[in-house]
Amino acid sequence: MRIRFTKMQGAGNDFVVLDETAGPLGLTPGQYRFLADRHFGVGADQILSVRPSPAAGVDFQYVIHNADGGEVEQCGNGARCFMRFVRERGLTDKDVVRVQTLSGVIAPRMTADGRVTVDMGPPVFEPVRVPFDTAGLDPQPDGGWHTWHLALSAEADGPIVPVAVLSMGNPHAVQLVDDIETAPVAEQGPRIEHHPRFPQRVNAGFLQVVDRTHVRLRVFERGAGETLACGTGACAAVVAGIRLGRLDRRVDVETRGGILTIEWAGGEADPVLMTGPAVTVFAGEIDVPDEL
Numbered sequence: 704m705r706i707r708f709t710k711m712q713g714a715g716n717d718f719v720v721l722d723e724t725a726g727p728l729g730l731t732p733g734q735y736r737f738l739a740d741r742h743f744g745v746g747a748d749q750i751l752s753v754r755p756s757p758a759a760g761v762d763f764q765y766v767i768h769n770a771d772g773g774e775v776e777q778c779g780n781g782a783r784c785f786m787r788f789v790r791e792r793g794l795t796d797k798d799v800v801r802v803q804t805l806s807g808v809i810a811p812r813m814t815a816d817g818r819v820t821v822d823m824g825p826p827v828f829e830p831v832r833v834p835f836d837t838a839g840l841d842p843q844p845d846g847g848w849h850t851w852h853l854a855l856s857a858e859a860d861g862p863i864v865p866v867a868v869l870s871m872g873n874p875h876a877v878q879l880v881d882d883i884e885t886a887p888v889a890e891q892g893p894r895i896e897h898h899p900r901f902p903q904r905v906n907a908g909f910l911q912v913v914d915r916t917h918v919r920l921r922v923f924e925r926g927a928g929e930t931l932a933c934g935t936g937a938c939a940a941v942v943a944g945i946r947l948g949r950l951d952r953r954v955d956v957e958t959r960g961g962i963l964t965i966e967w968a969g970g971e972a973d974p975v976l977m978t979g980p981a982v983t984v985f986a987g988e989i990d991v992p993d994e995l
């Protein structure tokens with residue numbers, strides 16, 4: 704099957720974007736993995752599908768697959784690229800669109816300076832909704848909120864990391880580190896991602912607080928490995944930092960691929976706002992093997 708695609712990136716988190724407004728292409732997990740493959744396919748951290756509105760009051764449906772082929776609930780950097788894609792292709796002329804995702808409706812908006820701001824909705828803190836299994840664990844009070852002490856191995860003297868756990872529609876475990884450059888992202892990331900207390904796996908964030916309005920962040924993403932930036936990871940890290948008393952309500956997040964600005968007023972029903980770049984890199988066609 705030959706398909707048309709657009710390659711996009713938001714702060715270096717890169718995407719293959721598919722226009723499925725005329726109908727779903729019906730790709731298999733193996734075909735998503737092929738598109739994401741950097742040697743045999745196009746190469747991407749996620750594959751984003753733009754589908755028609757599934758309901759009154761929303762403009763589009765936004766379907767997200769990780770590089771490992773699994774469908775996921777949310778993708779923040781992708782949401783900004785989604786907005787630029789539907790505008791550049793003339794699928795809408797609205798400045799704000801309402802987009803249905805697996806975890807609810809989000810609202811990306813074009814800004815005057817060419818970046819995109821996304822209302823990502825409110826964070827979710829109840830462990831059961833992350834989902835995060837807390838059986839037998841006690842929350843450890845920290846700065847007005849709490850962390851959870853996660854054992855990374857079954858051995859009694861194995862590493863234990865304190866993580867803040869929340870959902871931005873997708874699951875995140877965020878730990879504070881002294882220096883992002885030496886943070887054990889490659890070593891701990893996969894162990895946190897697959898930790899048995901996260902039945903749907905988890906995105907592992909490593910957060911260095913520079914000052915109350917500036918942080919540095921690396922994220923080992925579920926289903927994709929470490930990426931140059933993770934939008935929902937930035938939202939989760941700032942929300943965690945605010946609740947732990949370390950951050951103000953508007954924070955610049957420095958990632959390896961660029962700067963994202965995250966705002967959260969601090970109430971449980973307050974939405975998280977994420978602002979950052981969204982760039983079209985190139986467009987093309989590719990033959991996708993049928994048998995994958």
Ligand SMILES: N[C@@H](CCC[C@H](N)C(=O)O)C(=O)O
Binds near residue numbers: 749778926930934936
């Ligand atoms: N890169 C994304 C997040 C993509 C999904 C994530 N890997 C998951 O499995 O939840 C972002 O910018 O938010």
